[in-house]
Amino acid sequence: MNHSPSGLRFMATPSCSYLQYVRMVHAVIPEPQRVVHGYTPLMHFWYAYVLRSIKDRNFYIGSTNDIKRRLHEHQQGKNTSTAKRLPIDLVYFEAHRSKEDALRREQYFKTTKGKTTLRQMLRSALAEDHLS
Numbered sequence: 001m002n003h004s005p006s007g008l009r010f011m012a013t014p015s016c017s018y019l020q021y022v023r024m025v026h027a028v029i030p031e032p033q034r035v036v037h038g039y040t041p042l043m044h045f046w047y048a049y050v051l052r053s054i055k056d057r058n059f060y061i062g063s064t065n066d067i068k069r070r071l072h073e074h075q076q077g078k079n080t081s082t083a084k085r086l087p088i089d090l091v092y093f094e095a096h097r098s099k100e101d102a103l104r105r106e107q108y109f110k111t112t113k114g115k116t117t118l119r120q121m122l123r124s125a126l127a128e129d130h131l132s
Contacts, residue, residue: 046102049093050109050118053085059118060088063106067093091122 047067051060051074060082064070071090077083096102108114119126 045095045097046099047093047095048102048105048109050091050122051082051088052091053082054087054089055085058085059091059109059115060085061106061109063099063102065099091125092118 044065046063046065047070048063049061049067049070051062051071052058053060060074062070067090073079074082074088075086077086082088094102094105096105109118
């Protein structure tokens with residue numbers, strides 16, 4: 001087992017370099033199944049997520065297809081809705097196979113009933129946070 005320059009593991013023989021391996025994969029595997037940065041289209045998810053401001057203890061609810069990137073953007077103050085409410089914590093997220101499902105869940109969490117549901121699901125974590 002070898003490691004590529006990007007850190008991904010790959011199988012290689014003495015006569016097969018990483019570049020040759022990538023070319024073989026691209027020649028054999030159809031376009032939709034190719035691995036890109038460790039993910040295939042079969043592993044692609046959309047996320048509904050909930051952030052909580054440590055400053056004002058309020059929720060921010062959103063959706064994205066790249067939760068790590070989006071959280072980083074929030075933490076860097078690149079989102080106007082959370083920039084003045086930093087620092088923030090990711091308190092909850094759900095993975096969905098379709099964008100529409102993630103957006104529907106985001107919209108639900110923004111309703112009064114959805115916020116009540118969130119507080120009920122997260123009651124232990126919110127109670128611990130309130131004590132500290």
